[in-house]
Amino acid sequence: MAIREVLKMGDPRLLRIAVPAPMLGNPELASVLQDMRDTMRDLNGAGLAAPQIGINWRVVIFGVDSNPRYPDAEIVPYTELINPTLTPIGSELEDGWEGCLSVPGMRGLVPRYLKLRYQGFDAQGQPIDRTVHNFHARVVQHEVDHLDGILYPRRIRDLTQFGFTDVLFPGQELDDD
């Protein structure tokens, strides 16, 4: 188990285009996934992309359990997704608040496709093919953006809707994502 340092916005390693990850039982991949799991859980994040711990591979993990503080939040099954591709379904966008472990203490209102299909592979090399919408779709788009060197502030259309979490949402004790 290893909790890794999460790179913060401003680090040029977060701006790289990640390369396809090796698969089929690659021991290094298993180790990277273990570190990503440990790091995301330690920070109580909703998702983490390999570039955020300095690994330039197309690997993301995400998942949101039920949380008594947010009874209406959708549950997103814990997923390890390797070499993903996203295909938006329709052109409808929806604004929603996002945070990021690489942009700690802040939130911004970000437009994302409401519905999309994502494909890729799990840690055992088995294909993943899901069609999702709303919050699940948002989380995947946020994480896969990291693989293309994009942090969510670049997606904000109205920068008045970007600020410190404790100022925007006082008293809510929101985690960094």
Ligand code: NI
């Ligand atoms: Ni992020």
